[in-house]
Amino acid sequence: MDLVPEMLKTAKREIKKAKVQTRVKQLLEGSIDDLSMFGDETFDAVLCLGGPLNHLLNIKQRVKAASELVRVAKKDAPIFVSVISRIGLPKTILVGFPHEMKYAETHLETGDYVPGLNGEGFTAAHWFLPEELRELFETQGVEALEMAGLEGLSSHHEKETNRLYKDQEKWKMWIDVLLKTCTHPSVVGGAEHFLLVGRKQG
Template sequence: MSERDRAAMRDFYDDYGHREWLRLEQDLRGRVSFEVHRRFLAAVVEPGMRVLEVGAGPGRFTDELARLGARVVVTDFSPVQLELNRSRMSGTAAEQAVETRELLDVCDTSRYRDGEFDAVLAFGGPLSYAFEHAEAALAGLFRVTKPGGPILASVMSLLGSWRYFLPGVVADTERVGDDANDAVLRTGDLRHFGNAHVCRMFRSRDVAEMVRNCGAGVVAMSASNWTSLADEEALSKLEANRERWQRYLDQEVAACAEPGALDGGTHLMFAARLPQT
C-alpha cells in the first residue's frame, strides 16, 4: 500500500466523520450488525482486561468494552475519528475505562511492548484497509497481545458483499471492465474498481490461512449479517414487535456462526489466539 493510498484512506475517514457513528444505528442492517458484533465481543472479553482497540472510530465498541469492564487504549489512524471518540465518550461512564487515545496505523504497532495487552479489538475493517500488509499487521497485533489472549477483528467479506452489493458490482464492471471484476473476485482488492471507498475483502478461508501463517488458531468465526441482509420490509415487521425481535436476533446471531453462513455476510468476524507456551 503506497503512502498515497494510506493518506487517501485517512482522508476518507476524516471526511466520513460523524456518519461512522450513524452506520450502526440508522438502518436495520446496521442495527443487526451492531448486535452481532456486540455479542461476539461479549463472549470473549472479561472484566479487568487491558485492551488495545484499533480503528476505534467514534466509539461504539469503546463503550461496549467499558461495559464489559475492560480498560481501553483507544486508537485510530484518523485524527477526526479519534476526536469524535473523545467527544462521544466524554461525560459517559465509558470515559473512565479509557487509558489513552493515540493515533495509530494498524500496520505499525512497534511502539507497544511484546504481550502488553490482554486482548486486541479491530472491528469494522482496519485489517481490510491494510491491503497486502494485512498479515504483517495481524502478526503485529499478536506480538503485542499476551500469548493465549484473544484478538478479535472483523474484515469485509468478499462473497457476501458481492451478493449484497451486486447492482453496484455490475455498474462498476460496466465502467471499468470484466478484467477488473475478475481481479476483485480473485484478490478481494477493491482498488481494481477505483472507487472512493476501497478495501480488501476476504473469504473465510483467507482469514483462516492468515491466522495460521501468524502461528495462531481461529477460536471463533461469524458472519455479519445473514438473513438481515434480505427483505427489509419483512424484517421491519419483526423489529416492530419487541419480543419477536429479541427472538429473531438470537436466531440471526446463531445463524451467522454456522459454517454455511460464514461467507454470506458483508463482514466476517474472527477471534484468534496464539498458543500459550
Template sequence: MPGCGSLWRSIAAVERYYDSTAEEEDRRLFKDAYHMLEFIVCMHYITKYLPEKARVLDVGCGSGVYAVELMKAGCSIALVDLSLKLLKLARSKVRRLKLAGRELCVAKGSSTNLMFRSSCFDAVLCFGPMYHLIHEVHRDMTAREIHRVLKHGGVAFISGISLFGVYGEVVKRWPERLLDESHREMFEKGVHRAEWYEPGSAIFTDAYFWKPLELKEYMESFGFETLELAACEGIVTHLDEQVNAISRDREKWSKLLELVMRTSNDPSIVGYTEHFIWVGRKL
C-alpha cells in the same frame, strides 16, 4: 511488489476517507436495526471470550463504539486509529460518559506499526484495518503486530467484509457494475482500489474483501488458534428492509435475533454474510 509510495498512498487514502465521513461512521452501527446486527453479534463474541477487567487494544477504534462498551464493563482500553476526526469523537464519548481514566491512550496510529511493547494486552480488537489493507505486506505487518502485543493466550477479535457478501451487494445495488471492467480485480481477488474510479463512483475506499475461511487460515499461519468464525448479518444478509420492518414488532425482533445468533457460527452461513468476526487465541 508495488513501490513504497504506492503502498503507503493506500493507507493515506483510507485516512482521508474516514476523516471525511467521521460523523456518518459514528452513526453507522445504530442507523437502523439491520446495521445494529453487526454490533450485537460482535459484542456477543467479545463478551464470550474477553477476560474480566482486561487490558485491551482497540486498533481501528473509529469513534470508540466498542471501546466505550468495554470501558463500562471495567476494561482498560488503548484506542488507536488513523483518523484524527474519529479519535476526536472517541475522546468526546469518553468524557461525556465519564469514563476518563479507563482509556490507556487515545492515539493516532497504524495497525502496521503499533507503538506498544510486546506482550502487554489481554486482547486486541481489530475492527476495520484488516479489510482496508489492500497490500499483502501491510496485512502481514498487522497480523505480526497483533500477535506481538498480545500476551501469551491473549485473544484477538478481527472483523472482515466477505467477498461473497460484496457480490450480493453489487447485484442488489449496482447491477450495472457486473459488466464494469474496473471491478475485475475486486471480483477475482477481493481488492477494491478507489483510485481506479471516477470521483464519487467507487463503492468504498480502498478495501480488501476476504473469503472468511481465508482469514481464518491466514491468522492461524501467524501463530493463532481459531476460537470462532461467525457471521454478523448471517441468514438475513441484504434483507435490510425486511429486518427493519420486523424490528418494529418486539416479539418478532426477539425471535429474529435468536435465529441470527444461533446460526451465526454455522459454516454454511458465514461465507455469504456482509461482515464477519474471527476470534483467535495467541499460541
C-alpha cells in the same frame, strides 16, 4: 487506534456520548502494521474491529499487521478481528449501490478492489474470504476458535430486520435464529462483515 485523525474525533465524541471516558486510557493515531510503541505481550485481549485490515492493500502489509496484533497480545489472550467480506460485497452493491454494479465482480478473484475516478465506488481495499482471514492469523500462532457472520442471516436485510423490531415477540425469535446460525460456514462468508475469534497460542 485509527490512521485518520478525523475518525479519532468521532471516537472521542462516541466515547463521551456513551459515558465511558474513565474506561478509555488513550486514543492513538497510528497504523495497525506498526505497533512498535507497545512491547511484546502487553494486552489481555486484542480487538481489531471495523475492517482496518481491508485497507492494507498488499499482502506484506497484512501479514505485518497480523504479526503486530499477535505480538502485543499476552499468551492465551483472545484476539478478535472483523473484516468486510469478498463474497458479501456484490450483495451490498445489489442492495445499496446498483449504479456501481461494474465493481461487483472485478475484485472477486484476487480480493483487490480499485475504485473509479471522480469519487465513485468505495476507497481502495482488499476484501477477505473467511479462509483467508483464518490462515492469516493461524500462521501467526493464533488458534482460530470461531468465525461468525456479523449481521448473520439479517445481512443485506436491514429494512426487514428493523421492521421486525416493532413486534418484540417475533424480534426475539429472529435474534435467536441469528445467534444459532451466525457461525455456520454458509452464513459467515455471505454476510457483509465477518469476525474471527482466536486465541494466541501459549
